[in-house]
Amino acid sequence: MNVRVPLDIRPDLDARSGGAAPVLRERGQREVFCGLTSIVWLHRKIRDAFFLVVGSRTCAHLIQSAAGVMIFAEPRFATAILTERDLAGIADVNEELDRVVVRLLERRPEIKLLFLVGSCPSEVIKIDLARAARRQSEIYAPNVRIIAYSGSGIETTFTQGEDSCLAALVPTLPQEPPAAAPSLVVAGSLADIVEDQFARLFEAIGVPNVRFFPMRSADNPPAIGPNTRFLLAQPFLSETARALEARGAKRLSAPFPFGAEGTTAWLAAAADAFGVPRSRLDAATAEARARAETALARHRATLSGRKVFFFPDSQLEIPLARFLSREMGMVPTEVGTPYLNRQIMAADLALLPEGARVSESQDVERQLDRCRAERPDLTVCGLGLANPLEAEGLTTKWSIELLFAPTQGYEQAGDLAELFARPLTRRAALEV
């Protein structure tokens, strides 16, 4: 293997209606977070869950740093740090882990769901967390369920941590009764406020039995079965989608709900699947669409015609580039994504403009070379790159906020546009 292989440009024939759009694939340093980072938002979503990382001091330090230093309260995540005794076999890793779990559950009796999260070191030394979870589940059932998944950097990139977590949860979801009425599951963490808005919209449209996954509380999981349709609210859920499909649920293909157009298309996929006439969808969404349009219009002058360059981060890049190009008139030059799942991304890929270079994986040095050469008006990148690029005179938007802030749906469309407009407005406003 050689990271210096020349650019691997393969024609991508299946994804885009526009024909053979190339996808640039590179190998080199990947400037991305590992999957453990997703604990930062997952623990806030599932409020009676605890995330115990079995890893190293690096894992603990990463989560703490990514969380933007510290949260006031005692957090619902922690790291069981492996020490030399564990590695040398002086201590039995399983006994040690059991001891840590006992201490944890005694301290936090409100916990209903405990995740044992695998890390790079735990996977390299092959600690069987799935078996540990089964063993501990027998002890703590029915009060606490214990589930293992991997958030390691060798297995997962950033948002794939959520994918891995949800995929591990899917087999534990209850079985839908055979004669159950058709239901819709919306998969992928959304801010509570966004979730509630969507719930109201689905009701107004007339889509029945809508459940959200992950659920806010561990003891209220959605049932899954052949009558379940599911709609991904986040684009990074490949494994989760596969797991849901394995249980008979059917995925509805749609662009992701960013911007007014994206949200309408996303809702329409559900409406179509449930036989709701378009007229009802139009009527139920008319007001919200008008509000979104007003909010978006405010930022169009700032964004329209500006070049935008995405470094790979969360897999939100392709849907966001689609939103910025179609609804805000921006010109995506490069759209980097850590992974490209063509099936899940098909609807968004088809709507990307000609000339937008999609790149998968990363050689950060060469990508920086391209970015500097192109001098985009706005560069969307991680926190490690943002200030250095600003210091070189480029305007940046740090990508993690696009994930942490509520951005989906009609009511947030304007906020989403504002996240991109703010760095440009700020640069124009500053006279220092």
Add this chain to the structure above:
Amino acid sequence: MDLTLWTYEGPPHVGSIRVATGMRGLHLVLHAPQGDTYADLLFTMIERRGERPPVTYTTFQARDLGADTAELFKTAVRDAYERFSPQAIVVGASCTAELLQDDPGGLARALGLPIPVIPVELSAYRKKENWGAAETFYRIARGVAAPKRERAAGARPRCNLLGPTALGFRHRDDIAEIARLLETLGVEIAVTAPMGASVEEISRLGEADFNVVLYPEIALPTAQWLEKAYGQPYSRTVPIGVGATRAFVAEVARLAGLDPIPGGIERDSRLPWWSRSVDSTYLTGKRVFVFGDATHALAAARAARAEFGFKVVGLGTYSREFAREVREAAAALDAECLITEDYLEVEAKVAALQPELVLGTQMERHIAKRLGVPCAVISAPVHVQDFPARKSPQMGFEGANVLFDTWVHPLMMGLEEHLLTMFRDDPEFHDGVQPSHLVRDAQARNPEPIAVEPAPAVAHASGPTTWSAEAERELKKIPFFVRGRARGNTETFARERGLATITVSTLYEAKAHFGR
């Protein structure tokens, strides 16, 4: 396996990155899995650096484990050399790569690069960030050291400033302040390292007459080696606080052979008079809890007692390497000692000791906020707020001035804040009551309790004794900031005597018992 919520120190390779990032012309290649690049944001965001740290990570993934991670590492080193043209390369492994046993040092040397290649063994499962920084600095110093050159007779005395790194707590401003002080003393600075030094400058460390060790956690191994290899003595005093700075000046004068010490060095030292000024009387005996890295905690405890007139009730550190020194200092101050990396233990100790001021890290700032106690930050781990735009040293006489401001201001502001939120519903909060800024006089008069008691909420819930209505009313008349302690003391007193009911007289008996 150690259960950890928040950590005071990162892993050792973060210490290596801190050393490399501060230097010029050095590149660090880390064998590390995808995700370990998060460390870059510590420097670009917390410290607001405008350049990426000079670090290349191999970012291997699961599929690479089956292939050839060693080849991946060699390619990364070669690419880094070609792209960045460094004058030296440091190679190491983060925790996961350490398990692969790829031998970064051997692999990098096999490339035959025309520059020094310095391997560091980081022992990720035993050691931590400060150790990693110290080890890396020491390896670099040894790796590029040049032979000692004799200096001309009669030249000015000359020293190195050792210890500052990227992401250090106020290192930027400490260096400037101490450099100014040394210049006033007539001592020339040869090299400041690692932060600010080029590889070439590091090779000339041996040319100084002696070393000034500003941060022992980071510089001690290097200073000890330089003493052995080049016969350079090094300073032991860390100049934080007026007294320590005076001692430091005396020590430097001795090392440099200066006699007499030039006058006027304390011209801008204001802490002594600010502290003697009568408006500071209310600081007397304030109960202070100190926690941080060993250097800053020890210095803060000493200054708190001798230069502010505080009573240090607790002193602790997460730097286990310096546990002995901290224990001795705590014993001398008659303060409780705490050596721990467990933030919950620190929180429990703060709750139990009920200090009136916490001097700690960003962690203690959160603890103090939760417990409603004023706090000033004195030590790493750092936060974006610890990189102020203005100069704000901790060291030297100006550093002591800064200490006075930063330790005293939260105290008053904290008090005002409490008065607003806590007195809102109290009967005292009426027209005609004593103005809030005078309440501190009442506090100063209040007797100092000697007992250590649990947090008020705990004591309240677990006490088998009950309060008579009258005693409860009397308790409410005690200022809020000592009420919790008064309640705890009284309940302890009643429990010890098997009293079922606390009356007004129990309250005053307890006061007399605990008061001095």
